[in-house]
Amino acid sequence: MTQSSLPKVLPFAGSPLDRCENLRRDESAMSAMEQSERALFLPFWRGQVFVMSDGAPALIQVKALDTLSIADPGPVLLGTEGNNAQPWFAISLTEEDAAADDFPLAGLGEWMDLRVAAPLFKAADLAIVGRAAALLSWHSRHRFCANCGVLTTAAEGGIKRECADCGTEHFPRTDPVVIMLAVRGDQCLMGRQTGWPENTYSALAGFVEQGESLEEACAREVGEEAGVSIGAVRYVLSQPWPFPSSLMIGLIAEALSEDITLDDELEDARWFSRDDVRAMLAGTHEHYHAPMSFSAAHHLLKEWAAKEDG
Numbered sequence: 001m002t003q004s005s006l007p008k009v010l011p012f013a014g015s016p017l018d019r020c021e022n023l024r025r026d027e028s029a030m031s032a033m034e035q036s037e038r039a040l041f042l043p044f045w046r047g048q049v050f051v052m053s054d055g056a057p058a059l060i061q062v063k064a065l066d067t068l069s070i071a072d073p074g075p076v077l078l079g080t081e082g083n084n085a086q087p088w089f090a091i092s093l094t095e096e097d098a099a100a101d102d103f104p105l106a107g108l109g110e111w112m113d114l115r116v117a118a119p120l121f122k123a124a125d126l127a128i129v130g131r132a133a134a135l136l137s138w139h140s141r142h143r144f145c146a147n148c149g150v151l152t153t154a155a156e157g158g159i160k161r162e163c164a165d166c167g168t169e170h171f172p173r174t175d176p177v178v179i180m181l182a183v184r185g186d187q188c189l190m191g192r193q194t195g196w197p198e199n200t201y202s203a204l205a206g207f208v209e210q211g212e213s214l215e216e217a218c219a220r221e222v223g224e225e226a227g228v229s230i231g232a233v234r235y236v237l238s239q240p241w242p243f244p245s246s247l248m249i250g251l252i253a254e255a256l257s258e259d260i261t262l263d264d265e266l267e268d269a270r271w272f273s274r275d276d277v278r279a280m281l282a283g284t285h286e287h288y289h290a291p292m293s294f295s296a297a298h299h300l301l302k303e304w305a306a307k308e309d310g
C-alpha cells in the first residue's frame with residue numbers, strides 16, 4: 001500500500017499561537033498584552049488582508065495604533081507566540097483609517113482578498129490570518145443579539161459577544177461541510193460550478209444539515225448534485241476554511257452507480273481517471289485543472305491519486 005501523501009497539517013490549520021483561553025477573563029493581563037510594545041496587530045479592512053511587498057501579512061505595532069480608529073469589535077486577541085508570549089491581535093480598520101494620509105502601511109504593499117493572498121503566505125502565517133479573518137467576519141455579521149435583537153458587545157478579547165439586555169452569550173460558530181470524492185474503481189467524480197475558472201473541476205461539497213451524520217450528508221449531497229448512489233464512506237482529512245467560517249471534512253466515498261444526473265448547483269460533473277487527476281494536480285493535463293493548492297479538495301485528490309486502488 002502506498003503511504004499517505006497528506007501533509008500533517010493542511011493550509012489554514014497549524015497555528016503556532018497559544019489561544020490563551022485561560023487568560024481571557026483576566027482584565028489586567030488582557031490590557032497589559034494590548035499595551036505591550038511587543039504586541040503585533042494584524043489589520044483587516046473590508047474583509048481584506050494587507051500584504052507587504054515581500055508577500056508577508058502586514059503587522060502594526062502598538063505605537064502606530066494611535067493614528068487609527070479601530071472598528072468594532074476592537075482588538076481581538078488571537079493568542080501569544082513563543083516562549084516570550086508575544087501577543088497577536090487582529091483589528092478591523094475603518095474607511096477613514098485606510099484612506100488617511102498618515103496610514104502607517106501606505107506604500108508598503110496592498111489590500112488583498114484572502115483567497116488571492118493565501119498562496120503567498122507561509123503556513124504559520126496563513127493559519128493565523130485565516131483564523132483572524134473568520135473571527136472578524138463573525139463579529140461583523142453577528143453584531144445583534146439573535147435572542148432579543150439589541151446590539152451586543154465583544155468580550156474576553158473578542159472570543160465571544162454578550163447581550164447586556166437579555167444576558168445571552170454568543171460564540172463564534174463553525175459550519176461543518178462535507179467535501180467528498182465519490183470513487184468507483186479507477187475513477188473519481190468531480191464537478192464544476194458556473195463562474196469557476198474555465199475547465200476547473202473539484203470534489204463535490206455541501207453543508208451538513210441538522211439531524212444528519214457525515215455519512216448521510218455525503219450520500220445526500222452526491223445524490224442531489226450528481227444523481228450517484230453512495231455506499232461506504234471513509235474519513236480522510238479536515239481543514240478550517242475561513243470563507244467565511246467552515247470546517248471542511250474530507251471523505252472518500254464508494255460510488256454504487258455511474259450515471260450522472262445534474263441538479264441546478266453544478267454546471268457539469270464527470271468521472272476522471274487517476275491518470276487524469278495526477279496530470280491535473282501536476283498542472284500538465286491538456287484540458288482540465290485541479291482546485292487551488294490550498295483547498296481541502298486539492299489534498300483529497302492528492303491522497304486518492306497517490307494510491308494504486310481504493
Ligand SMILES: [Zn+2]
Nearest residue numbers: 145148163166
Ligand atoms: Zn439579547
